[in-house]
Amino acid sequence: MEKEADPGEEQSTYDPKIIAFCCNWCSYAGADLAGTTRLQYPTNVRIIRVMCSGRVDPAFVLKAFALGADGVIVAGCHPSDCHYINGNEKTAMRGTFLTEFLEEAGLEPQRFKVEWIAGSEGRKFADVVKRMVDELQVLGPISEEGEQ
Amino acid sequence: MTDEANGEKKSPRIGVFICHCGSNIGGFVDVKAVTEYAATLPDVAYATDNLYTCAEDGLNNIKESIKEHNLDRVIVSSCTPRTHAPLFQRTCEAAGLNKYMFTFVNIREHCSWVHMKDRERATQKAKDLVRMGVARARFLEPQEETKIDVTQAALVVGGGVSGMTAALSLANMGFPVHLVEKDNELGGFVRNLHGLMNTKKSAGETIEPLIDKVNAQKNITQHLNSRVATVEGFIGNYDVTIGGDDAEPKEVKVGTIIVATGAVPLVPEGLFGYKEHPNVVTATEFEELCKKKDIPKLKNVAFIQCVGSRGQKVSYCSRICCNVAIKTAINIAENRDNMLGVTEEKPAEAGGQAVEEPAADMKAEEGTERRRRRRGRGRREGEDAVEEGAAPSSGVEITVFNRDVMAYGVEHELEFNKAREKRVKFIRYVPDNLPKVTMKDGNLEVGYFHETLKMERSMPVDMVILSTPLVSQPDASTLSQLLKVPLGQDGFFQEAHVKLRPVDFATDGVFVCGTCRGPADIAEAASQAAAAASRAAIPLANGFVQAEALTSRVDETKCTGCGTCVEVCPYGALRKNEEGISEVIAAACKGCGCCGATCPEGAITMTHYTDQQLLAEAKAALEEG
């Protein structure tokens, strides 16, 4: 609560860290396309490549926050476009559950996102990162009670 | 740098190769600084930078460094693994390093190209990414790609055009084929048909030679009156029991399976007076009447298209029914094979000299046929009005009520033109205003709203033919469950990819063709069958399948047998063994990792993407560099 009092001051020093788990076939390719088309976005994101977004154990997300991430993105292929038939459906289900869980744990919903990013959506990848950085700038660091 | 850890427990020796990619990376990231930083990271035995790592110089540098510095892990920090990983993996292999001891760090697409305006932060990010790569590389393990032997025989389920075509193709390649057909004879749905479209041959004349070939092919074992009872195994090694209606179950071993179980026409219960009024029949029933020459005397006949399809009982367009209606309309107009049984009392010439000879010249030469068509086409433009109402040569007035005519492709479009030349009327209706089939004074009548005239009209008819869609076999789900392959939302078997893998299932080793995959005509079904056969022949011809090295592994000491993973796996690659413990079918596993992320006991390890590796990356990403 207190942190919201003065977001302007935070902005200058606060440098949020984002972990993005990207599936190899769609969202990692989307991030590649953002590069090939030279879309500029903030440097705050660190991509971890997995074969399928369905590989992302909810425990990884919790662990990432525990290790100091300010935001976590799990990105996969669009519904019905999964390279592994329906791995992303599992991601969607876990996403809903995780969002609720994190909220209960006191984390703002802006800090965790499940995104569908196709290999052709370089722009979307860049926008998702930009948006999360902007939102995190407003939120500031995770408050102590919020942490796991 | 090359201090040998002689005799001591071996710690990893990582080599890091950082690429300038000309100025693509070097122009925006301080590559020298990143290289210096990389050299300070734990277990890094050697770090260097290259102008172009993927050029011959760069690749040779990797190979020599592996030897010179005794490297057991290699990291290339450059572009994207999606394009370049195979190249660097081969380089590692050439230097005697297992290709899974290689890791990619993407500092071009994910760094230099997207942070072109901030060299300092881009350089910092590149360092972080390299640190993540090193953290991951420390936990890498060599992996083997195993070869699994294949039983060089196939199973084909369904003995229609598709099943027979597929079975013949495989048998002609020399592979033994088990052909399972639930009926007591081969031929499938085509057996019910009369005259076929785009050919002068009857359905029987078309299908019999195919059946003869199947009968003569010694590599094909026919199982009539039979169904697949159980299926165990995976690509290359299926154990199948075939249950006969009145025979002992038979066990066969096959390497690949083709599903060709066809489809059935929808029965239009409650639609357009079906079963309510006499002489309201489905297109399929009309084919049967034609075969039996059991058609009541016709003067007026109406087709109604899209009965039950496109949003009524099923959502899709059944693709073939427009062409079937056009075919049947032409057949009636020409009184094909004297199907109407009325030549004795030849109808009075209704339309003047433009009308062609009836049945007698049915076997007209192609050339005449084409000339006639051309003549007709030219005529259509201006003279339609003159001959409005003129009946076809058989004297039967034919009207096709349609939402729009899907006569796709050149041949069908020509047939559509031919039908119009033969005075077949095509009248449109909209789904909000369906034609109504009623009885008036003991006579059948079709009422409709004329979209052009904008008025209600009606016409007396002797017969109404309802074009209903092909729908999936009622027991398709049984086979779908046995083979662990999916049905789509319309109930048809669903291929792996509509465009790129049209006859594969996502599950390796099982293929699909014909109308069980969606409505298709005979030519389409046969092409799909030939395609499926050639796909199914690949593992048979190789004699082995290469299993993915990236698979899941179950730790049987941790597994409680809850079965969650078995349910989650999209490929049916997990099963429970006799002890109720989960086991991976390596040949079927694709390495997606869904099971690993779901197992409540942490009993599943994903090779090359282990929890340890991924969490090490996350941890390194969040450390201060």
Ligand SMILES: Cc1cc2nc3c(=O)[nH]c(=O)nc-3n(C[C@H](O)[C@H](O)[C@H](O)COP(=O)(O)OP(=O)(O)OC[C@H]3O[C@@H](n4cnc5c(N)ncnc54)[C@H](O)[C@@H]3O)c2cc1C
């Ligand atoms: C009214 C109508 C008219 C048509 N006219 C034409 C035409 O003029 N020209 C044209 O090209 N096409 C026409 N078609 C389409 C044609 O019938 C199909 O393209 C063709 O039948 C497809 O062949 P198939 O082998 O895929 O399926 P099917 O012919 O349906 O054969 C499937 C076979 O599998 C068997 N089977 C089903 N389930 C099992 C099981 N679980 N186990 C074992 N066996 C099983 C069935 O008994 C059957 O023998 C018409 C269709 C209709 C409805």
Ligand code: SF4
């Ligand atoms: S989910 Fe885990 S515990 Fe359950 S059956 Fe599979 S491996 Fe065993």
Ligand code: SF4
């Ligand atoms: S990794 Fe994917 S394909 Fe392999 S067993 Fe697990 S869920 Fe099935």
